[in-house]
Every structure is written in structure tokens, then in C-alpha cells.
Amino acid sequence: MTSDPEAPRVTVRRLLEVPRFRLRLVAGEGGLDRPVRWAHSTELLDPGPYLRGQEIVLTVGSSLRDAEACRIFAGSVKAGRATAIGYGVGDVTPTVPDALCQGCRRLGLPLLEVPPEVPFVSFTEWFAEQVVTDREERYEREETGRLLRMIREGLASAEVLRPRIDEVGLDHGSLLAIAMDVPDEEPPGLLGVDGDTAILIGNEENVWSEPAGIGGPVPLEQLRSTLAECLVALDVARRTGGIVRGSDLATFPALLRRLTPDQLAPFLDQVARPLREYDGEHGTRLVETLRTFLESGGSVGAASRALFVHPNTLRHRLSRIEALTGRNPLRFEDRVALAIAIWAED
Template identity: 35%
Template sequence: MSILSSASVVVRDLLVPDALPLLRVVGGDEGLDSAVTSTYATELPRPGGYVPRGALVFTTGLVLTDDAAVRRFTRDCIDAGASAIGFGTEIAWPHVPEGLRVDAGSAGIVVLEIPPTLAFARIDDYFDGLRITRQLVAERRLAVGRLLDAVRKGWANTSVLAPELHRVIRPGQDVLVVCLDADARPEVVLGGDYPVGLLDGVLTAIVPNPPGGEIRRALPDPHGVGGPVPIGYVASAMDEALAAFRLSERRGLPSSGRDTATLAALIGRLRADQSAPFHHHVYLPLARHDHRHGTFLVATLRAFHAADGSLGLAAEALHVHPNTVRNRLEKAESITGRSLRDVAGRAALAIALSTADGTT
């Protein structure tokens, strides 16, 4: 994730009644989350060659004398890739022209009605301030992320985090590590000035345990939580939270370190180079035997694994006699040299099958 993307301002961010009173959306609601890259004020009848992509275009429509002119102006803004059009009313037009509202809205461009009491310059200043603030926050997150990464990898001890932690963590207090999607707004969902860094492309925050009342219980999905641990063990909590976050992404549910303490979660954390031997030496020999001889060893192993090692349940799922399942398993054992009667053999089976599924 780049600094630019994390610092982006979207159209919705400008709808702040206290700061920009009476600014009103009159079209293109589905574009409210479009990024605004700049502002551009114009009274040209055909501004297309000058409108920056992603711009919020300001106009009062002084030279738009009829519906045809309005639609040509709007088409230029659409073709240029504008994010929004802010139309100043009660100067040339009492209301936003219907053609602009309909055409821009249909193209997913937000149409904003700007009253005469709200100067374009005020909106521009607010946008600039918000963009600079987001930029500074993004840069701080990259810097904190580098500190978190150094601690996680053992290149530095937790003392390097002291300037970030002293504001929110009491001496001797345990901490939690919370991982959120890179597009989340931790200042909103967590509250407080907790240290937040971009770690492996994931927003990673250190918060006190128990969390303060300002931390909302309903964190956005996906999210993962590691800990609680003393601050000296925060590196392990980071790994735990990142693993929980990846698990949350896969299953669509919030996850914690406890959820990662399963064989399936462990398999999901294996790198390709770690799972490759199981694919090459357990799965492929079985798949090749099935292909050459028309057998069903892989299907039988899947059913056996799904039945948690029960011959009877696997036989029911396959609609065969339990002895058939037993014979197939013995054949699989002879091919792979792995015993399915012990935990290690069944674990190897689970890893091998997951490589065939593409789940590692």
C-alpha cells in the first residue's frame, strides 16, 4: 500500500456539516467513496482538456446558457474522469441543472450543490488540509511499521517503541495487537492515539489490555487479535495477530490467536516452499496412481480426512463397504510410505490435500 493511497480523500470526507455547511449531494451517491485527487474551478464551456483525473470540479455555470451546453460540459467532466462536480447555485442557475445532475449521476460522478454562502475556496482549503493530514498520518504509519517490523524480526527490542507506547500503555500493563485491513480507519474504530503501523500491508495497532472503553467492540471485518502479552513479548503477539488476520480474511469472521491454534490454521500459514514436499511426495504419487489405474485413492483419503479418521463415516460418504476404504488406505500407505494410523501421517495427509486445493 502506497503513501498516496493511504492518504487519499474521498468525496464522502467532504460532507462535514460543521466545516462545510449546506454542502449537499444531489446526484451520483454511488460515487461517494471515489478518491478526490485535486480541485479545479472553471467557467469554460468545454473544460475537458484541463480537468485532472479524479478532480472535484467547481463551476457556477455562467457560460452554460442552455441544456445542450450543460450536457456538453458534463460530458467533458465525465470523459476526463472527474470524481465530483460542485455546482455553485444562485449565481447563474437557481438550482443544479437537471441535465448535469442526471448525466453525471448516471456516470457515477457525485454532484454537489454549493450554496452562495459557501465559497469554493473554503472547500478547497478544507480538502487541502484533510489531504495533508492524511499524508502525515500515512507517513507516520510507515515509520511505526518499520519499528514494529524490527521488533518482530528481532532486530530491535521493544525499547524502540517506548516513544509510541508511553502515551497509552501503563508500565507493567499487558497489551493486545490488533490487525485491520489497510483501508480501515483505526482512529475511528479504535479511538485513542494508539501506535499504528503498516506491517506486511496490514494496519497493526498496539492497544492496552484490557482495552479502554473508547475502543469499539465491533471492529470491522476482517480483523485479527493477538495477545494479551507483556510488552516484552509483543513480537509474538504481532505474529499471532497477523496470522489471525489472514485467517479472518479466508473465513470472513473475526479471529484471535486462539483461532489460529488449529491444524487447518497452521496449514494456512505454510509458505509454498514449506508445503511443496508434501505435494510432491504425498499427493502427486497418489494422484498419478489414480490417473494411471482408474483408482480413487485421493477421493478416499479426502473422505477419510473429512470423517476425522472414521472408516465407517468415510465409507458412507463414498457409498462403498468399509473394507473397500480400508484396502484403499492400505494402498495409499504403501505408495506414500506414510501411516494413516498415527497423528503425523494424518497431518501429512491434510497438508498434501491442501496443496492440491490451493489452500496453502
Template identity: 35%
Template sequence: MSFSESTSGTKSSEGTCQATLRDLLGVADLQLQWILGDHGKMERAVRWAHTTELLDPSPYLRGGELVCTVGASLTHPEACCSFVAAVSGANAAALCFGTGDLHEDIPSALLDACQQHGLPLLHAPKGVPFIRVAEYLSERRVAAEIQESRRAELLMSKLLAAVRGQVPVSGMVAIVAESLRGRVELIVDERVIATEGADRAAEGVLVTAAVEKRSTLTWSGAGVAPSLTLLGQLGRVIELARHERDVEEALKRERVGQLLLLVEDRLANPIALRPILYETGIDERRLVLSAWPDGAAALLSAHLVDSLIGEAPGIALAVTRTADPAYGAAQMLTLPCGYSSPVELVELPRAIAEARAALKLARRRGGAVGPDALTSLEGLLEQQPERRLSPFIDQILTPLITSDDRHGTRHVETLRTFLRLGGSLQDTAKEQYLHVNTVRHRLARIHLITGHDPLVFADRVALAIALWAYDRRQTGQNRAM
């Protein structure tokens, strides 16, 4: 299968990952101030923060940067004019000038040059390192990419459920159109098979993915376009639904799925699978079991060659020679997958349980998760029911969150950093731009509020569990919304 793409307009999928100048101004910790510029330009997307003291940084700019400087080279009016002309000519989003190191005030010549070129000018006070701006933009991009990945996962899950529920192709195209907020068309042999969604705006974007030799899936709209890869993956599922009419194969997958569940519950002997494995060419002395979301079996049959696929209520299961095919399919299909360690056929019940536990963790992380992840604290916690972890949230973390909200403190943030950095006071202080004694004081307050001392290993583990359980609960609520 091949992909192709054609676009028009100015918006792209990259925009979803970018903060705007207005976003930066709204971050209290950055303390950035808007000095001059058309306020409409506050909506400019900021691709990155580039710190420089060169008079002409344009060779190192790609456009969309927030150019940060303390003005080491801006010692006379001509230098200010040249610098602003270079930054503006490189299509930077804005200029950020830091005072307190070399200049007590922003040079008037710089103000005039920015006004002349229409370049927005921001001010960073002394004590606010530019690296914090870059860190914020990086965190924002990563968070957006994770959110987009989860959105793609959710959409794929909806389509797989539609395949399982025998939803017509037009209904599946409608699901994609609604989720991607645009108009979607499935075209086969230059004939429109299904069209769903609102008409695209005149200045919208058009993305076309060639799914098979004679079929394409197109998206058009005035908003942010989906990536070509995602559209191609969705097209493959829809095409599969269009062609999936082989009742015998579907029944075989269901029989295999039922047998695997009986093996898992030890109501059937794994040896019962021996003839099917022999027919598939899988060595019973070494096999890997992978678990997938409900409805994925038909899709897996098209991508996991020489494997045994089972469709069971609420889950799809696959038996392969090694973990590599499952890992590759998870990346290609943007689906969560949990796979077991290699086992012999008689150990299949353990492998199924292992794969199920890994799938739970993969639903949070995305992609494929193997048995090595289950030996971590996160892997252990992922296997616990929510009711078992709720007391950690209610009795430990909730009082701390309430205290932060009431007093405007940041104890939860400090605790997160302290735990992530392995309980290092020095590293925590450095990352949070605090004195070590301030970190000690905050940890003492956390001890007082929660009854758990972050400096004691057993208490630190309890605090880590509370934070992890809280994050899982929040993720579950967001997905439910």
C-alpha cells in the same frame, strides 16, 4: 450503517449452495436411478433429503426437498395417490422410493400418481441408506458456503488493494461488477456516482444495500445474487475509498507500520511506541497485536476504535487492548485476521511474529485465528514453507493417489476418514459402510504403497502431514486460478 434489500425475479443467493437432481444422479455411491419425469426437471435444486413414512408429510416440508420413503404406508392405490398429491402440493423437488425392504418393486399406483402430478420419481436400490443422500447434500452445502466465503474474501482483498493503489471509485465499482457478474451502481443523494457491468436481464434480481444515510450500492443481474451482507461490506469499502483523502492519517499509519516492522526485526526498541500508545489510551502492560491483509489499514481505522493501526508493505497491523475488537472486525468485514496472546510492550516482537503466523492459518480457515490454534498440528504446519513439506506429498501421497486413479480404489478417502476419526477401525468402517476387515485390508495396502503404516503412530503423523500439505497446495492452486 444500515442495510436494506429489494429483489425481483426467482433466483437467490441460496441457490449456490444447492445440488440438483442431476447432481444426485451423478454420484456413483448413491446409486440413484431416474424412473420417470420430465428430464428438464433434473435441474431442480434439492434443498434437503426428508425421509418419511407418513401418508401426508406436507406439514413437515418447506419445498425443494427430495422426499425419501420405503413405502411402509403405501399399501393400496388410494394411499399412493394421497401421498404423491401431498408431496407434490408441498413443492418437493422429487420423490425417491427405496426397494428391497418392504417392496420389491415400485408400486404401479405410485408410478401412475407421479406421472399424473408431474412429480419426478427416483429409485434407491436396497443397501443404499437415505442418510447418505442427506450427508451428500450437507457436504455439498458446506463446501459451497466455504467456497463462497473464500470468494468474498478474495473480492475484499482486491478492493483493499485498490484502496491502497488509489484506484478511482469507478474502478472499484468495476471490480465488484466483474466479480459478482452483474451490474453495480453506487448512488449518492439519489445521483448515480458510478455504474459498471452488463445490463441486467428483465427477470433478474435487484439487491440494494444502504451503506450510509445518503448512499446505496446496488447489484442487478440474471444470475445468482450476492448476499445483502456481502454487498453492504463491499459498499463500506468503496465509501471509505471515496472519503479517504486524509493524507496526514495515512502517513501516520505508514509511520506506525514501519516502526512495528523495525520492532519485529529487533532494530528498534518497543519502548519507542510508548508515547503513541499513551495517546491512544492502550495500557502497555497488556496489549494484543493483530495482523491483517495488505491494504486493510484504512478500513480498520474506521472499525477499530481506540486502537493503533499500522500500514506496512504486504501487511496491516493493529494494536488493541484485547482480542475482542479484532475478532469482531474480522467477522464484520469478512477478512482473515491473526491475533496474538496478550503481552506487555517489551514482548511486542514475539506478538508480531505470533500474529503473522496466525494470519497464515486464518487465510486458509477464514475469520480470526488466535494463538491457541498455533499449538495444533495444523498451526505448526502452517508456519512451514511449502518446500519443506513437498517431500511428504511427493514421496507419500502421490503414489497413493496414482494407485487410486489407476485401479479405481479409494484408499485416500479411507485414509482421510481413518485419520479424522482418531485411528479407529470400527468408526472408520461404520462411516464408510465397510467391514472392519476391509478397512484393515485397505490400511495394509496403504502401508505397502507408501511405506508408512497407518496403525503406527509415527507413520500416522507422517501420513497426516502429507494429506494436509497436499490440501494446502491444492487450495493455493485454486486461488491462483
């Protein structure tokens, strides 16, 4: 992909697949996924100064009379940051010159054979068509993204999307919302783009990039809830990596992952650090004791058995924890704060 928002999403590989061109790759296999922004035809031996980058440079080889000329031409195209060379056979030579093939292989520059019946102007016409098509697709994505945002904010009913959902053939009764980075290609479903976030509405999980957040499934009338859910899940996924589903959000670990470092800092400073420092200075096991106590559901009996200590010994340690942190492990609210601190410390 090129960073130019007006450029079509075209690569050398895609050009090779366009039926009207009937191109054949003769060198530079390693450059198939490089972007091609435009086509530029020339018979200059040194076209580099006239290139803007990411072109396919088309030539019939009028100036490529010997091996040295082929070397200079390929080097100039490479220096001009063009993506590939298209050589039109039939006008000057019946085949692509071997010297040009060798030069392109050495430079890692894709070299394509253009059949005699394919005029160079057809390349610029095709690229112009792609620009228009991509501009229309981009507008549709952004307009869908605007509607999705309005639905999420309660400014529009999900019914405004019914025609678009019908157009792509989705089942209204079970819609998933998938939030991720904007994909390079067009995934199946209804895609809306809002800034650097894409939301794909579909009937099944279809994640094209990670991290991603998945909400739903819900009927069309409940789309607002799954839109909010997928964005919260994406926020968590961007912190932790991978894919986060809406069903993963209603858990204690998921709630903690939504806390920022600034929000976690007081728990670390006021709870975890005093316990860790006390253990280091006195050779105690308060952090281990607290972790075991929390994992035992706040049960003194279960925790003392797991630690192989008398319940009174455990209560003494819990009292020390309270003295150091100001939080009583036997109180539920304080136990939540202690759990957050232990999780953040881990």
C-alpha cells in the same frame, strides 16, 4: 480512494459533511463514494482539457446561459474525469439551473449547490489542509510501523511505544495486535504501516478488513510475541480467507495451512497419488481406509469397527498402504506424513 499517495482521503460524501461548506446535493446520488482529489474553479464552457481527474469543478454558471450550454459543460466535466460539479448560487442564478441538474443526473455526475457566502478559494485551502494532515498521519503510521518491526525483530523494547499507547488511551495490560491490509480509514487504536501490511494495536478486536490475523492479548512487555503471532495468523488468513486468531494456530489444520503448494507437492505425489491410482485400478478402498484409520487415532480396533471389517483385513490394507507409499501407518512419524497427504488431497 485515489492511487495518488499525496491525495487526501476525500469523497463526495465527506465533502457534504464538512460544516464550513454547507453543501447540498442536488443530483448524482450514486456518486457519493467517489474520490475527490482537488478543487478547480472555472467559467469555461469546455473545461475538460484542463482537468487532471477526480476534481470537484466549481462554477457560478457565467457560461451556462441555456440548456445546450449546460449539457456541453456537464459532458466536458465528465470527459475530463472530474468527480463532481459545485455550482455557486447567488452570483448569476439564485438556484442551480434545471438543465444542469438534468445533465448531471443523466451522466451520473454528483452536482452540489454551494451557498453564496462560501468562496471557492475556501475549497482549495481546505484540500491543502487535508494534504498536510494526511501526510502527517501517513508519517506517523509508517514511523509506528518501523517501531513495531524493530520490536518484532528484537531490536527495540516495547517500551518505545508506551508514549504512543498512552496518547491513544490504551490499557497496557491487555494489548491485541491485529494484522491486515492497510485500511482506508483510521481505526481506533495505534496503527502502524509496514509496506502493504497494517498492524493495529488495541484492547479489543477491531478488524477493518479481511483477511486478518489477531494475536494476543498480552501486556506491553510481551508485545513482541503477539506481533509475531498476528503476522503468522495473517499469512494463514491470506491463504484461507477470513480471520485467524493466535489461538487457532496451535492446531494441526492450522499448521498444514501454512504449508505452500510446493511444500505439499511431495506428499501428494509420493503418498496420495499412488493410493488414489491403486484404488482406481483395483476397486479397493485404501484412501477411505487410511482416512478412517487416521480419524480413529491410529487404533486398529476402532478403525476396523468403523469400517465394518475384521482387524486382520484392516492390517492387510495398512500393509498395502505401506507397500505403495513407503510409510507405515502404525508408526507415528509416518502417520503424520500420511495425514498431511490425505489433508492435502481433500
